[in-house]
Amino acid sequence: MADILYILKEKCPNCEKGDIFESKGNPFLFRMPKMHRRCHNCDYNFIREPGYFFGAMYVSYALTIAEMVAVLILGKFVIGLGNIYIFVIIMIMAVVSSTFNFRLSRTIWLYMFRKKKTPGHIEV
Template sequence: MTDSSTYPAPAGSTLMGILQQRCPRCRRGPLFTHSALNLAHFTEMPTNCPVCNQVYEPEPGFYWGAMYISFGFSTGMMLVIGFLVYHLLGDPDTWVYVTAVAVIAVLMTPFNLRYSRTLMIYTFGGVDYDPRYAAGT
């Protein structure tokens, strides 16, 4: 473990840990090395948590399953956008729906990928929160 004083206090709940994309065991270490807005590196994750040394990829190919979560996010996003376009723009031509969905899907890609992976490790990673690791000991 490294000096954990440089990392924020642990997220207060599982939901906050997911929203802040923190390690599922200590809820302090970041799951990703760069900002979601860094388009060249938004997918990069450290191998282990810098606070508690939890392995972020429990088995090879673990995050392939996150594609299903990402598909659910994309489908939900498409339905919401379609509903909003229909009601706010008064049922415009098909190209308006396609353009709106495509533009928003591309803009949301970094967030979709990151939250899919975060949910994957929290749900299927087999790791539970441990306050001893949150303290950095």
């Protein structure tokens, strides 16, 4: 349960203190978030191999679809908006939440495949 808080705070999966991202990015300025290569607190390697975050795209896809379906249900069945308004709202939401989804999907990916360091463990 506590992992959810650390995921939302974007903290290191090993020590849960160091930040994963050095900048949050801004979709309006076309700036993507920037990651640290290693944790500043415990030296955990965030980028384990080239293409490590390829799978995070699937996590991002699932997050985006969940958000889109939530907006669709809210707009169509709760508020009662027309289809074109819902479509426009979903497109705007997809752009605005793009950097958030990017960071969240990578953080979830890191937590899914984390290797907790044990004392005496030497990382290559």
